[in-house]
Amino acid sequence: MLDAQAVRAAVPMAAAVDAVREAFLDLAAGRFVVPQRLSFGGGTTLVMSACHTPTSTTVVKTLSLVTGRTPTILGTLVWNTAEGQIVADAIEATTLRTGAVSGVATDLLAPPDAHRLALLGTGAQAADQVRAVAAVRPVDRLAVFGRDPSRASAFADRLGREFPAMSVRVAASAADAVSDAEIVCCATSSETPLFAVDALPERVHVNAIGSYLPSMRELPAELLATAGCVVVDQVEAVLEEAGEVIHAVETGLVDRASLVELGDALRTPPEVTGRTVFKSVGLAVQDWAVARLLGGA
Structure with missing residues (x-):
């Protein structure tokens, strides 16, 4: 059994980004069988x-997610090969792979010289969003917003110590955080959009990884409707679980056919103009990618 510390030590973020990128390319090439995620309770x-x-x-990964519990996420990841099996704590594997997919999307869609990052949310997934973006872009300015100002301040202090060359500030609001951002990462369980579309600069890339239920919506529908490109991890998955995408498609603001899957976008990079969006609900191929690294492959 690999505990959280062992998982973190074995998988640097840059390696996780590369592994997740390769996994999505294999997914697009039809090299995975991925059953729909089961959800209970x-x-x-x-x-x-x-x-x-x-x-x-x-x-195979099982997760228990309870907001307000410490830790929020508990679970087990099992990696199976012909030679044997590895069992690992799923908390670090989940935050690593979720961060890594934002790193992949950011590397694909954000300007090469983008260096201003806004982070909305200070929960379990938040720090790895910063680590992943910093692995692919020269981030030197970070604005953090969280609903609890004292928690946001403590979180910003920890990130400042981890990234001493990065200027980290606590924003007064989500709109304040994103106002001059070149990259935005949303990692919350919000049921209402975190900001209005006109709070964003005209050229910005937005990652949204927090919502995973139809009732959750981190992004305004107008952003999805007007973005130059909307990339998702998997169309079927987001139309089952991502509230903001479900709402935008059902109301006719977004055509399902306009959604681009990440693997396809990696194979044929889209022309990037204006605002871009990446929406992820998380796929097991990401867990496979991290587990492969744990297995030494």
């Missing part, structure tokens, strides 16, 4: 799995 228990057909390796 209103999303408080999740079960996800993936099989990489060329190697016959599989990953």
Whole structure:
């Protein structure tokens, strides 16, 4: 059993970004079998799995998510190969892979010289969003916003110590945080949009990884409707779970056919103009990518 510390020590963020990128390319090439994620108890228990057909390796992960509990996420990740099995704590694996996919999308869609990052949310997923973006872009300015000002301040202090060359400030509001950002990461469980579309600069890339239920909506529908490109981890998954995408499609603001899956976008990079969005609800191929690194592959 690999504990959280062992998982973190074995998988640097830059390696996780590269591994997740490769996994999405394999997904687009049809090299994975990925059953739809199972959700129980209103999303408080999740079960996800993936099989990489060329190697016959599989990953199965179970998660328990309870807002307000410390830690919020508890779970187990199991990596299976013909040679044996690895069991690992799923908390670090989940935050690593969720951060890593934002790193992949940011590397694809954000300007190469983007250096101003806004982070909305200070929970379990937040720090790895910063680590992943910093792995692919020269981030030197970070604005953090959280609903609890004291928690946001403590979180900003920790990130400032981890990234001493980065100027970190606590924003007064979400709109304040994103006002001059070149990259935005949303990592909250909000049921209402975090900001109005006109709070954003005209050229900005937005990652949204917090919402995973139809009732949750981090992004304004107008952003999805007017963005130059909306990339998702998987169309089927976001239309099942991502509240902001479900709402935008059902109201006719966004055409389902305009949603681009990340693997396809990596194979054929889109022309990037204006605002861009990446929406992820999390796929088991990301867990497979991190588990492969834990297995030494």
